[in-house]
Each structure stands twice: as C-alpha cells, then as structure tokens.
Amino acid sequence: MDEVTEGISTAEAYIESLRGRALKVYLFGELVADIVEHPMIRPSINAVAETFQLALQEPELATAISPFTGKRVNRFLHIAQKREDVVLQNKMQRRLGQLTGTCFQRCVGMDAFNALYSTTFEIDACYHTNYHTRFRKFIAYTQNHNFVIGGAMTDVKGDRSLAPHQQADPDLFVHITRRTSEGVYITGAKAHQTGCLNSHWLLVMPTMRLTDNDRNYAIVGAIPVDAKGITYIYGRQSCDTRSMETGDIDSGNAHYGGQEAMVIFEEVFIPNELIFMDGEYEFASMLVERFTCYHRRSYVCKSGVGDVLIGAAATIAEFNGADKASHIKDKLVEMTHLNETIYATGIAASYQSKPTLSGTYLADDMLANVCKHHVTRLPYEISRLAQDLAGGLMVTLPSEQDFRSETVGHLLEKYLKGRADVPTEHRMRILRLIENMTLGRNAVGYLTESMHGAGSPQAQRIQIARQMQLDFKKQLAKELAGIKKRQKDMLIKEISDYFGRVFDTNV
Ligand SMILES: Cc1cc2nc3c(=O)[nH]c(=O)nc-3n(C[C@H](O)[C@H](O)[C@H](O)COP(=O)(O)OP(=O)(O)OC[C@H]3O[C@@H](n4cnc5c(N)ncnc54)[C@H](O)[C@@H]3O)c2cc1C
Incomplete structure (x- = not known):
C-alpha cells in the first residue's frame, strides 16, 4: 500500500483512474x-x-x-x-x-x-x-x-x-x-x-x-x-444494448446506469x-x-430515484394535457406518500443510531429492516402508477431512428404529438425515461435491486420478528385488559432492546 499526498479529487480524475x-x-x-x-x-x-x-x-x-x-x-x-x-x-x-x-x-x-x-x-x-x-x-x-x-x-x-x-x-x-x-x-x-x-x-x-x-x-x-x-x-x-445504438433517446437515461458483475x-x-x-x-x-x-436503510437512495420518477410522471401528465384531472393529482400524491414512507423509515433508523463498543455509530436495526421491507414493495407501486400516467406509448413508441428518418420521421412528429406547445421529442424523451426506470436498464436498481439487494424480503421479516418483543407487548395488553394487575412498574423497568432505543431520552 503506497502513500500519496493527494488522492483522486475530481470526477474526471476518478474516470482517469479506471484506465489502463x-x-x-x-x-x-x-x-x-x-x-x-x-x-x-x-x-x-x-x-x-x-x-x-x-x-x-x-x-x-x-x-x-x-x-x-x-x-x-x-x-x-x-x-x-x-x-x-x-x-x-x-x-x-x-x-x-x-x-x-x-x-x-x-x-x-x-x-x-x-x-x-x-x-x-x-x-x-x-x-x-x-x-x-x-x-x-x-x-x-x-x-x-x-x-x-x-x-x-x-x-x-x-x-x-x-x-x-x-x-x-x-x-x-x-x-x-x-x-x-x-x-x-x-x-x-x-x-x-x-x-x-x-x-x-x-x-x-x-x-x-x-x-x-x-x-x-x-x-x-x-x-x-x-x-x-x-x-x-x-x-x-434489460435494454442495455440501447446505449450501443446511435442517438440518446431510446436509452431513456443516456448518461447514467448501474453495474453488476x-x-x-x-x-x-x-x-x-x-x-x-x-x-x-x-x-x-x-x-x-x-x-x-x-x-x-441505505436504500433511502431509492427515494431519490423515486423523486425522479414522480417528476417524470407529473411531466408526462402535463405533456399529455391530463395534469389537471383529479385522479392524476391524487396518483402523484400517492406516489409521494409512498416515496416519503421509504425516506421516513430510513432516516428514522439513522437518527436512532447508537454507538457500538468501537465508538462508531450503528443505525437502528428494527427501523432499517422496516425501511428495506418497504423498499421491496413501494417502488413497484410507484412504478405502476408512473406507468398508469404515462399511457401505453411508453412501450409501443417507435425507435429514435424512425423518429429521425427522412421517410417516416415527419409522420411520427405529427402523430406522436401531445399538447401542441410541447415538442414531440420531449414527450418521447420523458416516456423513454419512465420505461428506463420501470422496465429498462435502471429498473434493475429501482426494482429488482430493491427487492433483493441487502437481502430478499424474508431476511427482513426474520430480523423484524427477532426484535418485535411480543412478550413485552402481551404484558402491556394484559395489564390494560385487567388480566394481570400491578405490572406497570415492572413494565417500565423492562424497557430494553428496541424499546430501549425508542424510549432513550438521551437524544
Ligand atoms: C441489483 C443487485 C445488486 C446487488 N449488489 C450486491 C453487492 O454489491 N454486493 C453483494 O454482496 N451483494 C449484492 N447483491 C446481492 C443480494 O444481497 C442478493 O441478491 C440477496 O442476498 C439474495 O440472494 P440471491 O440473489 O442469491 O437470491 P436467493 O438467495 O436465491 O433467494 C431467492 C429466494 O429464495 C429464498 N431463499 C433463499 N435461501 C433460502 C433458504 N435457505 N430457505 C428458504 N428460502 C430461501 C429467498 O428468501 C428468496 O425469496 C445485489 C443484488 C442485486 C439484485
């Protein structure tokens, strides 16, 4: 391991560091x-x-x-x-x-x-x-x-x-x-x-x-x-070779993608x-x-990706002239609600961090698992709603080559028009972005990685089950139902593990 005086300091230097x-x-x-x-x-x-x-x-x-x-x-x-x-x-x-x-x-x-x-x-x-x-x-x-x-x-x-x-x-x-x-x-x-x-x-x-x-x-x-x-x-x-074609519309997000090997x-x-x-x-x-x-809880990143998809859905609704409809507005609210649910549980897991013996802080395991479990589901629903707002054209749209073709390009320009003041190409671009994120290349990161990355859904359910403190919760219920009396003092003393973190007043 050699020593250096200055490390990689820019995006360009990073890209250079990967060569050779x-x-x-x-x-x-x-x-x-x-x-x-x-x-x-x-x-x-x-x-x-x-x-x-x-x-x-x-x-x-x-x-x-x-x-x-x-x-x-x-x-x-x-x-x-x-x-x-x-x-x-x-x-x-x-x-x-x-x-x-x-x-x-x-x-x-x-x-x-x-x-x-x-x-x-x-x-x-x-x-x-x-x-x-x-x-x-x-x-x-x-x-x-x-x-x-x-x-x-x-x-x-x-x-x-x-x-x-x-x-x-x-x-x-x-x-x-x-x-x-x-x-x-x-x-x-x-x-x-x-x-x-x-x-x-x-x-x-x-x-x-x-x-x-x-x-x-x-x-x-x-x-x-x-x-x-x-x-x-x-x-x-999915659709990875589109980035090897000429043009930049069909890839949906021409500049950025994920990588697995x-x-x-x-x-x-x-x-x-x-x-x-x-x-x-x-x-x-x-x-x-x-x-x-x-x-x-790092899967909070998907709420950032979700922000883009919500933006794309709102934009296509505008380009289609449908943005004033109440159900469209409501679907955008629903998408936002789901997206912020991911963020809320992830950021809560981080705020409820505790120091380990080494001094480094570790996120809250219960909330981190709840966050990831949401991530295995909610991006699918957000994607469903985005596809709803997009219309069928997001999967039947002809290629960029046809759009640029001297023979049929003008026909696509005319018949793919949405609102008169929006260029047809803009409508195509936003539809391709939605396709990219929900079916194409970046659906790998937004959907299937959300499902399996950091463990498949069952792995989170196991962790949640381990930490759900059912005995403690049963005692709470029995006390209020009058089955087991005078437990209150003991219950307060028994606050530990997850509830120990929840009720820690040292915040
Ligand atoms: C896009 C993407 C990026 C990733 N990036 C990384 C990375 O950078 N580094 C890394 O280390 N990993 C990475 N992963 C791997 C990820 O952690 C695994 O996909 C995950 O742990 C599931 O493992 P698996 O894919 O082998 O699925 P499997 O383990 O085959 O799971 C498939 C199904 O079988 C079930 N199952 C599996 N084993 C059992 C069992 N013993 N009993 C009962 N049911 C079982 C699962 O619950 C699931 O429903 C990535 C995954 C994806 C999809």
Whole structure:
C-alpha cells in the first residue's frame, strides 16, 4: 500500500483512474479492452463519478473530516463518529438518487467499512488479534487515495438449504484454499457485485452465519480489483444494448446506469496486512447483521430515484394535457406518500443510531429492516402508477431512428404529438425515461435491486420478528385488559432492546 499526498479529487480524475488496469472482464463472451470507453459500461462509471462531483459541490453533505487522517474525505469512506454522520449518509444517498436516477454503487463499500470497523474491534477484544489496527490503516490508506470500495458479500450459494461446508462443490462459497507465512489464497465467486469494475478495491466478506465446520469460509480481506486470479463476467441489464445504438433517446437515461458483475476468484492472494477476519466464524453473523443494518436503510437512495420518477410522471401528465384531472393529482400524491414512507423509515433508523463498543455509530436495526421491507414493495407501486400516467406509448413508441428518418420521421412528429406547445421529442424523451426506470436498464436498481439487494424480503421479516418483543407487548395488553394487575412498574423497568432505543431520552 503506497502513500500519496493527494488522492483522486475530481470526477474526471476518478474516470482517469479506471484506465489502463489489468482487469479481465468478459462481456458478450469477449474480453473488454477498455471499460471506460465501452458504451454499455460507461453510464455506470458516470454514476460513480457523480459521488466525486457532489463532494466538491456540496462538501457538507458528501464529505466529512476523518479521525484517521485529519483531512476532509469523501463520506463514502468515512466511519460514522456520531449520529449525524449516519443521518448525513442518508441525505447524501437521496441527493445522489435524484442526480443520477440510478444506483451510484458506492453504498455497499461504505456500509461494509462501517460494519467491519466495529466487528474487527470486537474480534480483537475477544481474541487479542490485531484486525482492527490493520483495518484502520487500510481505511486511512483508501481515504488518502480517495478510492472506491466494492463490498463483495453475496456468494453464489449453490443449494440454499446447505451450509458452505456441506455444498457438493466447496467453491460455491468463497473460501481459503492455501496458506503461506505471507497470507492466504482464496477461491470461489461472488454474484451480483455492484460497481465492482468501477471500484479500486474489493472487500471480500462472508455472506451468512457460519459454524465451526466453515472456518475456512470465515475470511474477510481487501483485494485490489485487478489482482491476479480475478475474472469478471459482466451482468446484462434489460435494454442495455440501447446505449450501443446511435442517438440518446431510446436509452431513456443516456448518461447514467448501474453495474453488476459476477466476480470469480481463482487462487487470489490476500497478504496478512489486508486480512481482517480469518477463521473467527462466530463473528460472521455480527458482520453480516451490522452490514445489513447499515445497508437496509441505505436504500433511502431509492427515494431519490423515486423523486425522479414522480417528476417524470407529473411531466408526462402535463405533456399529455391530463395534469389537471383529479385522479392524476391524487396518483402523484400517492406516489409521494409512498416515496416519503421509504425516506421516513430510513432516516428514522439513522437518527436512532447508537454507538457500538468501537465508538462508531450503528443505525437502528428494527427501523432499517422496516425501511428495506418497504423498499421491496413501494417502488413497484410507484412504478405502476408512473406507468398508469404515462399511457401505453411508453412501450409501443417507435425507435429514435424512425423518429429521425427522412421517410417516416415527419409522420411520427405529427402523430406522436401531445399538447401542441410541447415538442414531440420531449414527450418521447420523458416516456423513454419512465420505461428506463420501470422496465429498462435502471429498473434493475429501482426494482429488482430493491427487492433483493441487502437481502430478499424474508431476511427482513426474520430480523423484524427477532426484535418485535411480543412478550413485552402481551404484558402491556394484559395489564390494560385487567388480566394481570400491578405490572406497570415492572413494565417500565423492562424497557430494553428496541424499546430501549425508542424510549432513550438521551437524544
Ligand atoms: C441489483 C443487485 C445488486 C446487488 N449488489 C450486491 C453487492 O454489491 N454486493 C453483494 O454482496 N451483494 C449484492 N447483491 C446481492 C443480494 O444481497 C442478493 O441478491 C440477496 O442476498 C439474495 O440472494 P440471491 O440473489 O442469491 O437470491 P436467493 O438467495 O436465491 O433467494 C431467492 C429466494 O429464495 C429464498 N431463499 C433463499 N435461501 C433460502 C433458504 N435457505 N430457505 C428458504 N428460502 C430461501 C429467498 O428468501 C428468496 O425469496 C445485489 C443484488 C442485486 C439484485
């Protein structure tokens, strides 16, 4: 890990930093020569570049002072020192959702950093290891360079009913295959990895609770994205090749997109100083739960994306001349209500943060899970309403090439007209944006990632069930129903766990 005097400071410098790396990336069965210039990949790079731009334009929102370097650093690399830091993560995420209309790919790394910070502290306290000191050094290094970190948690998992060590093929979960005095070698694959090619480092972590038999799967380490032995296979997104066509209307959101790839590790080396867990399997669940706690309320970003979709729905209603109708206004109110429900639960989870033993602040797990559970549903309903307002043309619209054609272009110009004072092309553009966000490329981020990212819906229900304190609630009911008297004093004393946080007067 080399030292630097100044890290990546602009969006342009970030894009430059992605050039000339020895990445092995496959797309359509072929090696990609240069990811930066690839028309299908570039929109995802532009989306990450916005996180650098925002840091310059709105430093209070998108940067923080690092306790490790004493310098102002990008908030995506900052460890939450206080409740306000957790809250400001959410505000930054909503803003970036508004600016890009897609997944800007840096939340996984930010949430992994924060979760690992407190977990390594607690492993060291238990085993007298030195993971936390190593990790702090790595954090300072990435902050100095202003690097992008990809969080690699989700294994391909094979048979979902079996633990890692029970799988027919041991490589279905990433694991240690070999050890030397300098470090370890890992093999396996991580699926759905957001922004991995647009990152500088990957943080590899276990995906689930582990047992004694899974010790070799309990590995956490940092790996440069261009490390020897890594192969990336690029994920397809609906309508992705539209960005390879001429013109910019049909892609809907020509400038920004998300990115996922499968990352395959074949005997990839991690040196000792970059290993942050090795065999302490009982801490895997702490890491996963803390990561998902941060990450499930990070889905507040979807309220920023929702702002764009609500704007697009209101605009098409205007362009169609339907905006004065009461049901249209009501549908926009409903979309806003749903969107703000996502924001409200996410920001509440952040405001109800509590310090961990390491001092870093952790969001409220109950509210974070409630936020993410809303996110698995509400963007689908918001999308349904947007499609309602858009009309059928959003899926039957002819191509930009036809619109530009000398033979039929004038016919489309005439017959695709909505309100007389609105150019036909504007109407086409807004319809394509709605298509992009609800069926096309950015529906990956707005819909299916909302469903599965940070865990599928059932994972949230399990966490909610664990924390719902039903016995306490039954006691409340029994007291008022007169079944069990004189419980009041005891009930007040029993306020703990989630309700301990709810009624904490230290706010
Ligand atoms: C767009 C996108 C971006 C993502 N980005 C990242 C990323 O950057 N980093 C990362 O680490 N991960 C990422 N993920 C992965 C995400 O965390 C997983 O998709 C999620 O954990 C679900 O895993 P899965 O996709 O393998 O689905 P599965 O685990 O196959 O789930 C499918 C269904 O089966 C059910 N199921 C699964 N296992 C069991 C079981 N044992 N018993 C009963 N039911 C079960 C689930 O509840 C669900 O209903 C991303 C996912 C998406 C879609």
